[in-house]
Amino acid sequence: MxxxxxxxxxxxxxxxxxxxxxxxxxxxxxxxxDTPNKDGQVKxxxxxxxxxxxxxxxxxxxxxxxxxxxxxxxxxxxxxxxxxxxxxxxxxxxxxxxxxxxxxxxxxxxxxxxxxxxxxxxxxxxxxxxxxxxxxxxxxxxxxxxxxxxxxxxxxxxxxxxxxxxxxxxxxxxxxxxxxxxxxxxxxxxxxxxxxxxxxxxxxxxxxxxxxxxxxxxxxxxxxxxxxxxxxxxxxxxxxxxxxxxxxxxxxxxxxxxxxxxxxxxxxxxxxxxxxxxxxxxxxIQTYPTCSPVTGVLSYVADTRFDGAVLVNKEGNRFVEELDRRDVISKAILSQTDGMGYLIWDTTVKNKSHMDNYMKEFDQLVKQGTLIKADTIEEAAKFFDINVDQLKETIAKYNEYATNGKDEDFNRRGEIIGLTEAPYYIQKVVPSVHHTxxxxxxxxxxxxxxxxxxxxxxxxxxxxxxxxxxxxxxxxxxxxxxxxxxxxxxxxxxxx
Ligand SMILES: Cc1cc2nc3c(=O)[nH]c(=O)nc-3n(C[C@H](O)[C@H](O)[C@H](O)COP(=O)(O)OP(=O)(O)OC[C@H]3O[C@@H](n4cnc5c(N)ncnc54)[C@H](O)[C@@H]3O)c2cc1C
CATH class of the missing domain: 3.50.50.60 (FAD/NAD(P)-binding domain)
Structure with a gap:
């Protein structure tokens, strides 16, 4: 605004x-x-x-x-x-x-x-x-x-x-x-x-x-x-x-x-x-993978993806490399349950990102019910009906990759940051048409x-x-x- x-x-x-x-x-x-002509002549x-x-x-x-x-x-x-x-x-x-x-x-x-x-x-x-x-x-x-x-x-x-x-x-x-x-x-x-x-x-x-x-x-x-x-x-x-x-x-x-x-x-x-x-x-035609499922508007809050957020599905599993091309991620999201993806990040990632620049959007997403901030991963996952046990297992494994410096599932490029610091955030995202x-x-x-x-x-x-x-x-x-x-x-x- x-x-x-x-x-x-x-x-x-x-x-x-x-x-x-x-x-x-x-x-x-x-x-x-010419001055506009009241007789209908074209200016x-x-x-x-x-x-x-x-x-x-x-x-x-x-x-x-x-x-x-x-x-x-x-x-x-x-x-x-x-x-x-x-x-x-x-x-x-x-x-x-x-x-x-x-x-x-x-x-x-x-x-x-x-x-x-x-x-x-x-x-x-x-x-x-x-x-x-x-x-x-x-x-x-x-x-x-x-x-x-x-x-x-x-x-x-x-x-x-x-x-x-x-x-x-x-x-x-x-x-x-x-x-x-x-x-x-x-x-x-x-x-x-x-x-x-x-x-x-x-x-x-x-x-x-x-x-x-x-x-x-x-x-x-x-x-x-x-x-x-x-x-x-x-x-x-x-x-x-x-x-x-x-x-x-x-x-x-x-x-x-x-x-x-x-x-x-x-x-x-x-x-x-x-x-x-x-x-x-x-x-x-290009879709942008992380947009609001309510309005289709591109989410800048979801740019936490570039700074370490992890993308999971309703079953609590990762399914794509988070820094892959937009078309690859978009297609991958659409083929998940309900055609939705869920981005999860913690306070370390939040601090590294520029999320604070987009707090107006953040509040709107919370109101829409497409973003939750919670003290535990369980609480956040339950809000979206995500499989809690599987999500915890996925994050535990991802945190090991962060310690070892290698993502053995999707070979995520760039720095891998463990998600360990509460509060946690989960955001529901869908692809929207973005660029022609x-x-x-x-x-x-x-x-x-x-x-x-x-x-x-x-x-x-x-x-x-x-x-x-x-x-x-x-x-x-x-x-x-x-x-x-x-x-x-x-x-x-x-x-x-
Ligand atoms: C939400 C969002 C985020 C994006 N973020 C990035 C980013 O960070 N980096 C990046 O590289 N790209 C980004 N893009 C893509 C990028 O913004 C656009 O591709 C780019 O701005 C297009 O610029 P343009 O000048 O060609 O067109 P526009 O900026 O769209 O301007 C075209 C103008 O022409 C006007 N117009 C259309 N038809 C007529 C007509 N008949 N007569 C008179 N006027 C007309 C339109 O109203 C409009 O004002 C983003 C796009 C969106 C939607």
Missing amino acids: KSFKRISIILLAIVLSLSAVGCGQKNGENADA EEVYDVVVIGGGGAGLSAAIEVKGAGASVVVLEKMAFIGGNTLISGGELNAPETWIQEKLGIEDSIEQYKEDTLKGGDNQADEKLVTVLANNARSAIEWLRDEVNVSFKEDYLMQFGGHSVPRAAYPEGGSGDELISKLGTKVEEMDIPVRKQTKAEEILTDESGKVNGVRAVDKDGNEIIFKANKGVIVATGGFGSSLEMRKKYNPEYDERYMSTDQPGSTGDGIVMAEELGAALIGMEN MGGLKIDTEARVINNEGNPIPGLFAAGEVTGGIHGTNRLGGNAITDIVVFGRIAAESVLK
């Missing part, structure tokens, strides 16, 4: 500043806006670049476009900026960073690239992954130096599938740190952001070059945003569109809830497809490619709306890296 309060203050500031300058007209040097505004989507990719792109001296407008269909980036953990991977250096972690661009390719079952476009890996460090430095994002200086996360800890952790452990700072930068640069303005169609001239966007504002007025140089599509994924999920992979039907914000409905994919854009990997790996096919310059294999003139895309970067499975922390790296590249390319 604290995050949302902060972001709403920033949003309010943006709204006020836009109205003070006539809804941002001052900002587009080339802007040539037209002219910019160098139109960015569709005010999430992390769109805002990064807009900042770089404006920084290069061109005029730009951001269209956002929701009443707030941020998209999934806002509600994300905001953690992003980069090798060879100053934080890894401080922590003495050896890593390399090559290793990061290898992990990413392997994590996506070697189905990703290697050229795009190379660009991601080569530019990850400069992306995080850009966020730190140009956008003023604060990162924890003495901590890195190691998401599943990564061979070393390499995910930088923004202050507060939330994408709010990213979006509030990107939003502030956008405001300082006088970049107009049109909220509640939904892009409905990407326009082209007679030669087929993209030259604008037709959008509709909250009052139903149509507006044409002309783009002299091009359009950047940054509309995010389609995790919230049940229809698209079912169209591209019937497995992800009503049985799954979603971690995504309601605006993630694949609009950019549909609009670009109308211009002949090629799609790639649309069937690759497929989308618009782009090249290394973020140009959208058509079905004939050629770039569509004037059309660029960045972020979750694109496909090909994560193969069949995105590794944790790679989406935020992706949106900043390719958002910035799209900005550079559209101005070429």
